[in-house]
Amino acid sequence: MRIRSKQDFWSGLMFVGIGLFFALEATHYQMGTAARMGPGYFPFWLGVILAVMGAGVALGALSIKAQETRVEKFDWRVTALIIGSVMLFGVLLNFLGVYLSTFILVVVSSIAGHDFNWKVAVANGAFLVFFSYLAFIRGLGLIFPLWPSFS
Numbered sequence: 001m002r003i004r005s006k007q008d009f010w011s012g013l014m015f016v017g018i019g020l021f022f023a024l025e026a027t028h029y030q031m032g033t034a035a036r037m038g039p040g041y042f043p044f045w046l047g048v049i050l051a052v053m054g055a056g057v058a059l060g061a062l063s064i065k066a067q068e069t070r071v072e073k074f075d076w077r078v079t080a081l082i083i084g085s086v087m088l089f090g091v092l093l094n095f096l097g098v099y100l101s102t103f104i105l106v107v108v109s110s111i112a113g114h115d116f117n118w119k120v121a122v123a124n125g126a127f128l129v130f131f132s133y134l135a136f137i138r139g140l141g142l143i144f145p146l147w148p149s150f151s
Contacts, residue, residue, distance in 0.1 A: 002062070003061055003062060004061060004062065004063065004064070004067070004068045004069075005060075005061040005067055005068065005069045006061070006069060006070055007061075007069040007070070008057050008058070008060060008061035008069070009057075009058050009061035009062070011054075011057060012054045012055065012056070012057035012058025012059070012060075012061060013054065013058050014054070015050055015051065015053060015054025015057065016050075016051045016054035016055050016058065017054075018047075018050060018051075018054075019046075019047045019048065019049070019050030019051030019052070019053075019054055020047065020051050021047070022043055022044075022046065022047035022050070023043075023044050023045075023047030023048050023051065024047075025043070025047075026040040026041075026043040026044035026047060027040060027044065028040070029043075031044065077112070078112040081108065081109060081111055081112035082109050082112050084108070085104075085105050085108035085109040085112075086105065086109075088104065088105065088108060089101050089102070089104070089105040092104060093144070093145070094145060094149075095148060095149070096147075096148045097144070097145045097146045097147040097148055097149070098129075098132060098133075098136070098137070098144045098145065098146055099129050099132075099133070099146055099147060100147070100148065102125070102128055102129050102132050103125040103126070103128075103129050104125075106121065106124055106125035106128050107121045107122065107125050110124065110125075
């Protein structure tokens with residue numbers, strides 16, 4: 001069998017690996033049942049579903065009907081910007097609060113895009129700050145520092 005879509009094949013295998021990793025790690029927690037879910041139940045099934053979907057993508061790449069693609073050179077700059085922005089969010093959260101940290105996360109990770117636009121990044125950041133407020137603060141009632149604390 002010939003791999004026609006290398007991009008789909010390798011991304012499918014990546015999803016299989018990540019899904020299996022999380023499913024196996026979730027078995028270290030109590031599973032429970034569908035009616036009374038334990039802490040391992042949701043991550044286990046989420047990992048299984050991710051692995052199955054990844055296998056479907058990888059197998060689809062072997063199909064004769066698959067569009068032939070190649071894997072481009074890996075872009076380490078993009079990877080560093082995305083992972084770095086998430087790490088920066090974690091570091092800044094207690095100092096700057098949810099609102100500013102989320103805004104910085106969105107703008108810094110937006111720089112990784114090939115079609116970066118400051119106006120779009122700022123608008124996206126503002127929208128996600130508002131959404132975070134609605135979803136996590138108002139909706140779920142989570143307690144986070146909202147603004148910078150200088151004490």
